[in-house]
Amino acid sequence: MERLRFATWAEHYSQKTNRSLAGSRLHVDDGALEDGERLIAQDWGMVVSSAPQDAGDADAQAVIDATIPVEDVADARELSGAQAVDFAQRHMPVLDALMRDARERVDFTGISIAVCLILEPKTAVLLRQLKAAGAKVGAYCGAEANDERVAEQLRSEGIAVAFDPNWTPAQAHQGALDLLDELKPNIIIDDGASFARLAAMERPELMADIIGVAEETTSGVRAFQAMQDAGALSFPVIAVNDSMLKTGFDNAHGTGETCVTTMQQILGADAFRGARVTVVGYGPVGRGFARRVRALGADVTICDTDPVAALQAVFDGFRALDIDQAIRTADMVVSATGVRHTITLQHMRAMRPQAVLSVIGGIANEIALDDVPGFHAENKHEIRNLAVPDGPTIRLISEGDGVNYTVGGGNPIEIMDLSFAVQASAVTHLLEHRGTLPDGLQRLGRDVDRHIADIALRVRGYQASHAVTDNGYDWTLTRFAEDEAADGKE
Ligand SMILES: NC(=O)c1ccc[n+]([C@@H]2O[C@H](COP(=O)([O-])OP(=O)(O)OC[C@H]3O[C@@H](n4cnc5c(N)ncnc54)[C@H](O)[C@@H]3O)[C@@H](O)[C@H]2O)c1
Numbered sequence: 001m002e003r004l005r006f007a008t009w010a011e012h013y014s015q016k017t018n019r020s021l022a023g024s025r026l027h028v029d030d031g032a033l034e035d036g037e038r039l040i041a042q043d044w045g046m047v048v049s050s051a052p053q054d055a056g057d058a059d060a061q062a063v064i065d066a067t068i069p070v071e072d073v074a075d076a077r078e079l080s081g082a083q084a085v086d087f088a089q090r091h092m093p094v095l096d097a098l099m100r101d102a103r104e105r106v107d108f109t110g111i112s113i114a115v116c117l118i119l120e121p122k123t124a125v126l127l128r129q130l131k132a133a134g135a136k137v138g139a140y141c142g143a144e145a146n147d148e149r150v151a152e153q154l155r156s157e158g159i160a161v162a163f164d165p166n167w168t169p170a171q172a173h174q175g176a177l178d179l180l181d182e183l184k185p186n187i188i189i190d191d192g193a194s195f196a197r198l199a200a201m202e203r204p205e206l207m208a209d210i211i212g213v214a215e216e217t218t219s220g221v222r223a224f225q226a227m228q229d230a231g232a233l234s235f236p237v238i239a240v241n242d243s244m245l246k247t248g249f250d251n252a253h254g255t256g257e258t259c260v261t262t263m264q265q266i267l268g269a270d271a272f273r274g275a276r277v278t279v280v281g282y283g284p285v286g287r288g289f290a291r292r293v294r295a296l297g298a299d300v301t302i303c304d305t306d307p308v309a310a311l312q313a314v315f316d317g318f319r320a321l322d323i324d325q326a327i328r329t330a331d332m333v334v335s336a337t338g339v340r341h342t343i344t345l346q347h348m349r350a351m352r353p354q355a356v357l358s359v360i361g362g363i364a365n366e367i368a369l370d371d372v373p374g375f376h377a378e379n380k381h382e383i384r385n386l387a388v389p390d391g392p393t394i395r396l397i398s399e400g401d402g403v404n405y406t407v408g409g410g411n412p413i414e415i416m417d418l419s420f421a422v423q424a425s426a427v428t429h430l431l432e433h434r435g436t437l438p439d440g441l442q443r444l445g446r447d448v449d450r451h452i453a454d455i456a457l458r459v460r461g462y463q464a465s466h467a468v469t470d471n472g473y474d475w476t477l478t479r480f481a482e483d484e485a486a487d488g489k490e
Pocket of ligand 1: 217218219220247250251255280281282283284285286303304305306309336337338339341342360361362363402403404405410411
């Protein structure tokens with residue numbers, strides 16, 4: 001077997017399978033990795049093993065067998081809708097375990113659930129699971145980041161899907177309203193708070209039947225927080241995003257991983273080697289990306305407006321600079337904030353000619369393209385030249401949209417298994433506490449994270465260490481009491 005170069009292998013494997021490298025076991029033959037590549041794989045969150053049958057491996061779900069040449073790995077993008085959803089479902093055992101348990105405890109029959117998420121095979125698995133539990137389920141999806149074969153498959157399984165790639169913005173708006181009218185949802189699973197806000201503003205009469213909302217992402221939680229601050233949030237919202245098993249894995253691992261491999265697909269596997277990369281925003285998403293491109297040889301600078309985040313970057317071994325300084329020398333600028341106008345027209349003017357500009361966060365106009373006269377986003381461009389008025393011509397990736405879900409396959413399957421396990425827990429929580437939850441934002445308890453993590457460890461052939469049940473802790477016993485007791489013995 002040829003010796004494995006991690007950068008090339010990771011790009012191809014990730015694009016072909018959409019499986020998560022982070023949290024998986026990389027099975028390689030002894031000596032198959034080039035020098036230093038083992039460290040890169042470990043930096044990407046992989047446990048490298050040259051023995052296929054380590055303890056507990058026999059049933060482990062997250063073993064990636066790199067002894068099979070990546071050319072011979074089946075390309076999931078070429079599967080039919082049914083095959084693609086089945087493939088994802090086989091690698092989502094945590095959601096499956098949780099939903100089997102939820103069905104025992106909670107009655108989903110007669111509950112109507114509207115799901116507004118990017119429509120990919122992983123999302124389809126969540127929809128399937130909710131429908132199998134007895135709920136009436138429908139999905140609304142924007143035109144820019146969806147998989148038509150999945151939409152067709154779900155429709156064939158009796159799930160309403162409001163999505164048409166040719167919709168104008170006005171038609172998409174109407175499509176969302178039509179789905180609301182059809183479903184009259186009791187629960188909304190939202191991504192960016194758009195669907196629930198639409199319901200609250202344009203179909204207020206439906207809100208009487210809302211049990212609650214489960215919000216997937218940082219920017220959505222931010223929007224609900226603003227709504228709450230304005231006194232306008234009149235229903236319970238579970239901030240799924242804020243659960244450790246979501247943010248600590250999806251944002252921190254999955255997004256970094258898939259944004260890197262998608263940018264490699266566009267720019268070449270070696271695009272990061274020796275490149276000066278400025279990452280704007282050092283939350284979990286920025287951190288996951290920065291760590292991975294550094295492992296691939298990039299020289300990374302962090303810009304964050306929060307001094308605490310900037311200091312964290314420094315303690316992680318990155319330089320932290322003001323954006324005005326960092327942007328001038330960067331070969332690539334990557335926005336990871338989820339904040340509108342993070343990259344302004346002035347910033348674009350200061351960039352080097354042919355420098356690459358990309359978004360890995362994902363809110364409208366995170367790059368101020370609305371200030372670039374004559375700019376119109378077109379879905380088909382993975383990368384295009386952008387002539388900045390009174391500035392250089394730079395290279396814009398994916399029309400300024402989140403690169404992993406527009407060009408790539410979105411966050412990896414095993415990562416979404418965890419995120420959707422939290423979503424399923426949120427839905428179960430809303431049903432179990434129907435009518436008793438206060439209006440406003442709330443989080444799931446740490447016990448939910450621990451329960452999901454236990455299952456996720458088990459399916460990987462690992463486990464948490466068992467706790468000593470009684471360690472004799474007594475708060476009245478201070479070091480002084482202990483010292484006196486010792487004196488008495490002398
Ligand atoms: N593409 C994906 O698949 C995916 C997945 C998960 C989250 N997201 C999105 O990515 C974005 C980031 O997520 P996160 O969890 O890291 O968010 P976060 O809010 O924890 O971190 C964002 C960081 O950006 C900083 N920041 C804000 N405005 C800035 C500015 N103008 N200049 C410099 N720094 C600035 C903040 O101080 C913060 O440290 C969110 O919009 C989230 O919804 C995308």
